[in-house]
Amino acid sequence: xxxxxxxxxxxxxxxxxxxxxxxxxxxxxxxxxxxxxxxxxxxxxxxxxxxxxxxxxxxxxxxxxxxxxxxxxxxxxxxxxxxxxxxxxxxxxxxxxxxxxxxxxxxxxxxxxxxxxxxxxxxxxxxxxxxxxxxxxxxxxxxxxxxxxxxxxxxxxxxxxxxxxxxxxxxxxxxxxxxxxxxxxxxxxxxxxxxxxxxxxxxxxxxxxxxxxxxxxxxxxxxxxxxxxxxxxxxxxxxxxxxxxxxxxxxxxxxxxxxxxxxxxxxxxxxxxxxxxxxxxxxxxxxxxxxxxxxxxxxxxxxxxxxxxxxxxxxxxxxxxxxxxxxxxxxxxxxxxxxxxxxxxxxxxxxxx
Numbered sequence: 340x341x342x343x344x345x346x347x348x349x350x351x352x353x354x355x356x357x358x359x360x361x362x363x364x365x366x367x368x369x370x371x372x373x374x375x376x377x378x379x380x381x382x383x384x385x386x387x388x389x390x391x392x393x394x395x396x397x398x399x400x401x402x403x404x405x406x407x408x409x410x411x412x413x414x415x416x417x418x419x420x421x422x423x424x425x426x427x428x429x430x431x432x433x434x435x436x437x438x439x440x441x442x443x444x445x446x447x448x449x450x451x452x453x454x455x456x457x458x459x460x461x462x463x464x465x466x467x468x469x470x471x472x473x474x475x476x477x478x479x480x481x482x483x484x485x486x487x488x489x490x491x492x493x494x495x496x497x498x499x500x501x502x503x504x505x506x507x508x509x510x511x512x513x514x515x516x517x518x519x520x521x522x523x524x525x526x527x528x529x530x531x532x533x534x535x536x537x538x539x540x541x542x543x544x545x546x547x548x549x550x551x552x553x554x555x556x557x558x559x560x561x562x563x564x565x566x567x568x569x570x571x572x573x574x575x576x577x578x579x580x581x582x583x584x585x586x587x588x589x590x591x592x593x594x595x596x597x598x599x600x601x602x603x604x605x606x607x608x609x610x611x612x613x614x615x616x617x618x619x620x621x622x623x624x625x626x627x628x629x630x631x632x633x634x635x636x637x638x639x640x641x642x643x644x645x646x647x648x649x650x651x652x653x654x655x656x657x658x659x660x661x662x663x664x665x666x667x668x669x670x671x672x673x674x675x676x677x678x679x680x681x682x683x684x685x686x687x688x689x690x691x692x
Contacts, residue, residue, distance in 0.1 A: 374439050381432040384526045390417070390434075391424040396505070397436060399497060403484075409437060452490040452498040456480070460495040465519070465667060471532075472496070472506075472522040473654075475669040478646050481514045488514075496522060505529075510536060510608065515626075518545070518651025518669045531660055536608060541656040545603040545613060546592075546671060548648035548678070549622040550635050553599040557590040560616045564609045575629065576611040578619050585609045587616045595682040598625060598639075602652075613649060624649050644678045 385393065394406045394415065413421045414437035417428070428434070459477060466473040474492060476482065481491035490498075496506050509521035509532050523529035535541050565582030567575060586606035593600040599622070603613050614630045617623050623631040625639050626647040636644075650671055657664040671679075 376438045377436050379434045379436060381428045381430055381434060383430040385428055386430050387427050387530065388526065389424065390415070390422055390426040390428055392507075393428055393434070394436075398439065401439065405439075452494050456490060457495045457498050460492055461499055465669060467524075470523070470525050470528040471665070472524060473667050474520040474522060476512055476517055476520040476651075478515055478517040478672070482508055482511050482520065492520065493522070509533060512651055513611065513614075513647075513649070515647035516649045516651060517672050517675075519654045519667050520651070521654065528658075531658060532656070535656055535659075539606050540659075541654060543605050543608070543651065544653040544655075545605070546648075546650045546652050546675075547601045547603050547613060547617065548625045548644075548675075549599045549601055549617055550625055550632050551597060551599065551622045552594050553589075553591045553601065553622065557588065558620075560587045560589065560620065561585070562616060562619060564612060564615060566610060576609065576615045578615065583607075583609055585612050585616070587613055589617075589620075593679075597635075598682060600679065614647075639678075642678065643674070643681050645674065648675055648678065650675060 379397065381393075391403075391406065391410065394409070395403065398406060407424065409415050410422075410424050415422065416435040417426065418433050419435075459480075460474065463475045463477060464472060465475050474496075476492060481488045483491040483493045485491075493506065493508050497503070500506060503524065505523070505525055507523050507526075507529050509523050509529060512518065512520055521532060523532065532541070562578050562585060563580055563582035564576050564585045565579035567577055584607060588604045588606070590602045590604075591599050592602050601617075605612055611630065614624050614627050618627070618630040624647060625631065626636055626644050627649075628636065628647075650669070652669060652671070654665070654667045
């Protein structure tokens with residue numbers, strides 16, 4: 340990837356809130372950084388990447404709205420012509436990037452990602468090599484910025500590694516879900532592992548606490564799913580014969596008086612798949628505020644469950660290109676362990692056979 344130095348174009352003087360003090364004027368000096376137009380030739384390892392994602396990497400400091408505005412106005416050119424955000428770049432493509440200005444930059448405010456978030460994510464790195472990183476994602480943190488979310492895991496990682504050429508999510512986890520999250524550090528690995536995901540070549544294992552006592556043993560649930568919701572509204576996933584194929588395999592681990600700890604393996608990765616499949620069985624994931632039983636959620640909140648009991652416990656896969664096998668496990672967080680301990684102490688819990 341080509342990098343270029345910032346050129347300081349202008350200097351501004353801004354009075355601080357405490358403009359006058361015992362020692363006189365207090366001034367804060369801020370600078371605008373100007374980045375000139377440039378042309379980038381697409382390397383082979385970028386082949387097939389969407390243009391908007393390519394631009395996000397080139398302009399890490401710009402909000403996505405500014406990048407989409409560039410595309411709409413035709414400021415970005417591919418081989419001399421306009422291109423849509425969905426265009427898949429090809430090796431040898433000549434991408435003309437427009438000049439941009441970054442206002443009010445300073446060493447103290449350069450990162451828009453809270454330091455506390457960066458520190459927390461840094462502490463959650465389970466594994467890292469030259470190509471791959473695995474994060475034990477904490478609950479309540481989004482994997483990326485979006486509506487109402489200024490920064491997530493990927494933004495924190497990019498802030499932690501400002502000189503990294505490539506850091507991209509391989510897959511996603513719901514915001515309230517904890518556990519194993521894969522991050523690619525090179526594009527070739529991203530494409531290879533995402534192909535495995537599409538082909539069902541990655542074994543993904545979750546732990547979930549479901550409402551009620553599960554009857555019988557393991558159960559394979561095959562139910563197509565689709566997303567519904569008008570523009571601007573919260574979209575939900577529903578069972579839909581015309582939807583996308585989805586398969587979940589539920590295996591009871593331990594039964595409690597009014598809940599069951601389940602191991603869930605998914606052959607597909609549809610949005611909210613486990614949560615919807617469980618709810619469709621009449622035994623939703625406890626703590627689920629979207630698809631769950633709200634009365635039960637309130638009851639379990641009094642027993643220590645303050646969030647969705649869904650944890651991405653394990654990932655197991657081999658890379659076709661090298662045959663190398665990867666196995667990762669994120670331990671069940673302490674808050675969820677405490678819930679299980681509380682349920683055991685109330686009695687009437689049995690190991691599932």
